[in-house]
Amino acid sequence: MAGNVLLSKGRYRARLAQTQKDIRAAQALRTLAFRTESTDRDQYDDLCTHVLVEDSKAGGQLVCCFRMLTMQGGSEIGNSYSAQFYDLSALAGFDGQMVEMGRFCIHPDWTDPDILRVAWGAMTTYVDRNQVELLFGCSSFAGTETEQYLDAFAMLKHRHLAPKRWLPRVKAPDVFRFAARLRRRPDAKKAMLRMPPLLRTYLMMGGWVSDHAVVDRHMNTLHVFTGLEIGAIPPARKRLLRAVAR
Template identity: 80%
Template sequence: MARAVLLNKGRYRARLAETTADLDAACRLRTRAFDTAQLDQDRFDDLCAHVLIEDRRAEDQLVCCFRLLTMQNGAEIGAGYSAQFYDLSALHSFEGRMVEMGRFCVHPGKTDPDILRVAWGAMTAYVDQNGIEMLFGCSSFAGTETAQYLDAFAMLKHRHLAPKRWLPRIKAPDVFRFATRLRRKPDAKKAMQRMPPLLRTYLMMGGWVSDHAVVDRHLNTLHVFTGLEIGAIPATRKRLLRTVVG
């Protein structure tokens, strides 16, 4: 397919990065979105496929990007980015193909909800093309202070914790153990208002999270491990995703 295009939808095109210039553009967008002092890049970039969402009506401006690391099964999960922060030994027995999604970001000046829809459409196309059975990664809350997110974390505790057979264990030195510390009943409206859009989408499709959040002071975020078993996505959600792809 020309230029490794995954999806054309409306004004947006989703494609795989093919050149060093493509990767450089993604790293620059990540740097701007994450507001880091240095260029956002690491050793995992060379191992991943990078998805670029471009605005065809604005001279192919890059408006969103993320990267994908494909694994044959759970035995390879220790080689991914998330394994630096979480003990993922419970997932070693997962037998299907997996993909770790990371560094997801949208241009700070763009608020069009179609960008997120196209990004998920591109992810769906990639999952279909590569026979992926589990999608996972780290979902981030901005900043490292927990107070503003307590309803969101309470909601995660009450409704969205990982099945015990897959539950990640603590590995990072600085974590917020919301599943054991929070006793509050979540305010659903406040919880969803404070939930990051990417995580909200994971949850709507049946995704689940770790029972603790990692405090990542390097990226100035709180993040939770997030998993989504493709076979568990509700049929209505699958149809919506296929509509975007189609």
């Protein structure tokens, strides 16, 4: 398998971007998926490693992408994209390799669940190769209105808040403090239906979130800071991920 290929499974291949053309293709897919008015690009694109998932049965069509910013430890957390929106000083003491995963998207015309599995398999390969100990990023809900997501946010409050030692603090000017405001018990079925697929996968592996959501009107999303300590992933989940990654 070529050095830039992380995983090849069925009709899909996940590889690392090699050229500016690759990165422009990722930016174009992000623009389509996020429905931004102008091309989705920022200064972090030049700092990140980009992963592309392509469909071999559709002529190598790019169907999924995400980017990763690797840090040697918590002392570099202030350089992350997420640090623009969250006070991450609690994570400054994290000792171990970290990767910020961002701009994850799937082509709106592709609905095959195997795409998400291949993306996570590729991430697992990268994590294992680079001895990563913490994955983190911003997990986004579409739109900026909270009403339709109240059960999902209640579920996050009751089951998935970050440990106090890592809990992000408020930094953004416009936030929804769901942990403080919501008193309802979540309807589990409604909660999982409204939970974004990427966030759902994080949570199934033992991931945790901030106690508030940032209202991002530029991206037209609500997002929560999400962390996943690799050492805390249940053994059965690790086996499943590594089985996909083979």
